[in-house]
Amino acid sequence: MKRWWRLRTIDNLWSQFVKAKYCPISNMVSKVISPNNSNIWRSLLKIRLQAEQHIKWEINKGKVLFWWDNWPDQGPVAPRVWLERKLGSITVQNFINNNNLNMNSLERVITNDLIQGVMDTEIGERQLPDKSIWTPTTNGNFTCSSAWQIVRQKQDVDLLAKMIWAKGTPFKISFFMWRLLRKKLPLDDRILSLGIQTDSNCNCCREQLPEKVDHVFTTSLFAMRIWNQMATPLGISHQGNSVQGALDCWWRVQPNNQVHKHILLITPCYILWQLWRARCDKRLLFLKDSTK
Template identity: 30%
Template sequence: MKMPETVKEKVEKLMNKFLWSEGTPWCSWKKFCAPFSEGGSHSRFWKALVDIREHAEANLHWQVGRGECDLWVDSWLPTGPLDILNTTNAKVSDFYLNGQWNEGKLQAILDSDRVNVIMQLYLDPCRPDQLLWKPSPSGEFTFKSAWEEVRTGRDISIFYSSIWHSTIPRKMSFLTWRLLRHLLPVDEVLQTKGISLASKCHCCSSIETIEHVFFTNPVAERIWAHFGALFGVSQANISTVTQAITTWSLSARGQGHVRQVVPVVIL
């Protein structure tokens, strides 16, 4: 049974209330739940999981033993279910007797191609049918494999991967993620939400944008320059936070993880 849209909407509202304490859902759950390396927060709990049944059924396969699964509806052949619209009650074992298939009985209801496929299969009356999860090499269902199956992948990003380093507190990583996605309530972002206001930085007369607050205002510039000089990371030709994080991440190769986490600490 498919979950009603009204129920899904209510669940999403509850999740929004939990995540965005100020009440404004700054981005969609689809974007929020993408992996770290694709610009998301790596959360697997999002509204599309309530629709997993359709995806799951397409990735389930019966390894036939005794043949107790449904002949028509269950996916027990390599080609999938025989006919999901057929309402006739029949088990696979109904067509298998004394260690062999009843070819005549199969030919009476199926085309020759399918009969030939079935005739190659062997049933084991001592072993129960086993339901396998196709995306997993072992055949066992895992939430990780299910999530990878239903989600839509995005481009891999160096700087999005770097902000979720294991040594960085998640609260700091989340702030940086919001900054990179322009999901912080600075004047520039609020104006895009339809809020009319005169924009002015609290420290100077410039317009309050994310880049200005965290990178180009005089105080931020001095902080970035200080740490750049300390670690030997050039700030030349860097004009955005994204460029800064990418530059630091690239400089961290072969130098340990400290350079990778410094930008997040600065922010």
């Protein structure tokens, strides 16, 4: 989109070359894509429609295209008028007389319902070049950030992702939470689901039960002891029998202030992180479980 903006608004060697090569007898705004066009030109034409919708022209000298450029307040004239042929080379200056638009000339090419809107367009200083305005920004200058907001495909906010990637949470814990909630941790139940045979035993409890996500992080005796030790002083009743349930017990509590909100947000993530560390220490380093 930035290249199209520069092509339309800046007169330099590159823009002159592109116009001479691809639009020697036509205008680039109405140019049709051809199978023989180069990849660079095809990519420019693909973004053309989105870019042109946000380029507004202030008339001074009147060199902008009468039919295809966005200079009236209602938008380009061409889509709103039916003519067998709309000459792309006609500019606004062909319809200006004494620093005003000539109504008689306009009546020959556009309908009466459009004339008033076109006549309301202000004409500036004729000795100055026409001014291009990038409408998404307040100052009219093109920015890559504003162009990104136009071309990006926005999706609904994922509240769960918003919680685990909250500001102030260390990246390693946020990344761990992302893996945990998407079942990407190398626990025994995950390994078995891939068809890899293993002797599945939970290292965090004495029952020697199969190692599963919910068992390791919420329902084992060791995990429940940790959750209760952290939740009870804050008046939270830990009743979750799954990771999502444990998180809900904390995140659905109404906070009293911003500090309390941050504690409710980040504490369950730290608990899950420490439970994962304890599991790895016991299995890989043969260390003893500790609730400290």
